[in-house]
Amino acid sequence: xATTTQGGTNGATGATQESPGPWYTRVNDPTFRFAPRDVxxxxxxLAVVLLVYEARVNDIFPGLDLSLGLTGPASTTLLKWVGxxxxxxxxxxxxxxxxxxxxxxxxxxxxxxxxxxxxxxxIVWSWLASMIWPQGANEGQDSITGLGVGGxxxxxxxxxxxxxxxxxxxxxxxxxxxxxxRWIGAAVSLAIFVVPHVVVFGPSWLLIHLVxxxxxxxxxxxxxxxxxxxxxxxxxxxxxxxxxxxx
Numbered sequence: 001x002a003t004t005t006q007g008g009t010n011g012a013t014g015a016t017q018e019s020p021g022p023w024y025t026r027v028n029d030p031t032f033r034f035a036p037r038d039v040x041x042x043x044x045x046l047a048v049v050l051l052v053y054e055a056r057v058n059d060i061f062p063g064l065d066l067s068l069g070l071t072g073p074a075s076t077t078l079l080k081w082v083g084x085x086x087x088x089x090x091x092x093x094x095x096x097x098x099x100x101x102x103x104x105x106x107x108x109x110x111x112x113x114x115x116x117x118x119x120x121x122x123i124v125w126s127w128l129a130s131m132i133w134p135q136g137a138n139e140g141q142d143s144i145t146g147l148g149v150g151g152x153x154x155x156x157x158x159x160x161x162x163x164x165x166x167x168x169x170x171x172x173x174x175x176x177x178x179x180x181x182r183w184i185g186a187a188v189s190l191a192i193f194v195v196p197h198v199v200v201f202g203p204s205w206l207l208i209h210l211v212x213x214x215x216x217x218x219x220x221x222x223x224x225x226x227x228x229x230x231x232x233x234x235x236x237x238x239x240x241x242x243x244x245x246x247x
Contacts, residue, residue, distance in 0.1 A: 027182065027183075027221050027222060028181055028182050028183050029182065030173070030176045030177040030180060030181070030182055030185075031100075031101050031103065031173055031176070031177070031182070031224070032097060032101045032173075032177055033177065034174075034177040034178045034180075038095060038174075038177075038178075040094065041090055041091075041094035041095045042174055042178070044090050044094055045087055045090045045091075045170060045174065048083055048086045048087055048090065049083070049087075049166060049170075049171065051083075052079055052080065052082065052083030052086070053080070053083055053166060077154060077155065077158050080158055080159075080162040080163075081158065081162060083162065083166065084161065084162040084165040084166060087165060087166060087169075087170045088102075088165070090170075091170070101173060102165065102169035102170060102173060102226060103168070103169055103173065103220065103224050103225055103226040103229075104169060104226050104227070105224075105225060105226075105227075106227075107225050107227040107228050108225075110223070111223045111225040111227070111228040112228060112231065114219060114222065114223050114228060115219050115223070115228040115229070115231040115232040115235075116231075116232075116235070118215040118216070118218055118219050118232050119215065119231075119232050119235040119236055121211070121215055122211050122212040122214075122215040122232075122236050123212075123235075123236070123239070125211040125212075126208050126209060126211065126212060126236075126239070129207055129208045129211075130208050133204070133207055133208070144240055144244075147244070148244065149241065149244055149245060152240060152241055152244045153241075156234055156237050156238060156240070156241075157234065159233065159237060160230045160231075160233040160234035160237065161230055163193070163233065164216070164226055164229045164230045164233055165226070167189045167190075167192065167193045168186075168189060168216070168217070168220045168226060168229050169226045171185075171188070171189040171192060172185045172186045172188070172189035172190075172217075172220065173185060175188045175189060182221060183221070186217050186220065186221055189217075190213060190214075190217055193213060194206070194210065194213060197209070197213075209236075212236035212237075215232055215236065216229050216232050216233050216236065219232050
């Protein structure tokens with residue numbers, strides 16, 4: 001994917017601001033060219049991911065309570081939004097790039113359609129897999145359904161938006177630029193995304209839900225649109241509402 005550079009400069013620093021080239025020309029090409037100055041920004045971004053999404057911030061700042069009085073998975077809701085906002089700041093301020101390099105561009109009708117089709121494939125596989133190899137009850141799922149419909153909706157939206165910003169918009173595209181391959185960047189990001197889910201929901205999660213994660217990655221790679229990926233993510237996770245309502 002070609003990389004173009006805007007003619008103007010960015011403030012007093014004189015740094016040029018890069019923008020992605022035409023979408024969908026070559027899926028594997030990075031959305032921007034990794035430069036030496038990006039090393040510091042990448043380290044800052046990785047620090048945000050480790051501190052916020054690995055729940056280390058409470059260890060470093062024990063007096064900081066962002067749980068809003070919530071427990072379980074919902075207790076990190078505000079923290080995840082803060083982390084996503086910090087990553088956006090890293091891109092805008094430290095990298096001096098537009099959010100388009102995180103694939104935050106206006107979705108088209110084709111983007112939305114592709115997202116829905118990807119969800120369709122994922123949900124069919126999930127249904128077939130759960131029929132053949134039923135996923136037993138686990139503490140992770142029970143802790144989510146116990147939040148009630150309102151709590152689960154908040155959790156679903158938070159996961160769809162913040163996790164896509166972190167794993168696909170930031171990590172996948174930055175590793176893709178660093179390694180000069182969006183496919184490799186997506187694979188690295190997917191591995192980082194999958195591990196905590198297996199820890200929480202158990203190994204059977206891979207059989208039933210890994211296809212859903214692959215569907216999201218496919219949307220990102222093919223359509224280069226993070227909003228479409230968020231939609232797929234939201235739809236893939238939405239079936240958790242069924243046991244929540246029935247319970």
